[in-house]
Amino acid sequence: MKWKELVFKSHPYIEGGIQCRIDFPNGYRISIVGGGRGLYGDGIQSFEVWSTITEKSHDGVKGYQTKKQVLAHINYLRNKEE
Numbered sequence: 001m002k003w004k005e006l007v008f009k010s011h012p013y014i015e016g017g018i019q020c021r022i023d024f025p026n027g028y029r030i031s032i033v034g035g036g037r038g039l040y041g042d043g044i045q046s047f048e049v050w051s052t053i054t055e056k057s058h059d060g061v062k063g064y065q066t067k068k069q070v071l072a073h074i075n076y077l078r079n080k081e082e
Helices: 067-081
Strands: 018-023 029-034 047-051 064-067
Touching: 029 067, 047 067, 064 067
Parallel strands: none
Antiparallel strands: 018 029, 029 047, 047 064
């Protein structure tokens, strides 16, 4: 997947924030957000990521992820076996 394929919309709860959500056929999900107050990323070069994998971690999110890191996480989830 390429960055330009991601569809970002206004965040439903955070003013100035953006969000992209993807539900994969294998049952995994990811939410990529940034730009709004309280989010761990500026929504331009850094992003906060929540997924069905990060949910199991202590914080539940990965903050300040680069576009490259976000794409790596997306591809990992997309190719992960159920």
